[in-house]
Amino acid sequence: MVTVERDPRSARSKLVLLSEAGVRRREETTQILAGLEAALGGRVGADTVTALRAALEEPWGSPESAVAGLSGPSTP
Helix, strand or coil: EEEEEEEEEEEEEEEEEEEEHHHEEEHHHHHHHHHHHHHHHHHHCHHHHHHHHHHCCCCCCCHHHHCCCCCCCCCC
């Protein structure tokens, strides 16, 4: 799905690029997600989908802070 190549600008760096198969998979996935968003919009409304997308695009903080905010299963 990806290729790793030398970075011509830096001997210490590598470039990770999508292979042809990776590009095809990304295109397929984009189409699938667009269909899912359309179906969701049909059920809950386009405004709700837009609000959901905006909420998910907000910064979540560092992985450490996200994990620290999780609580374990509640016990009765």
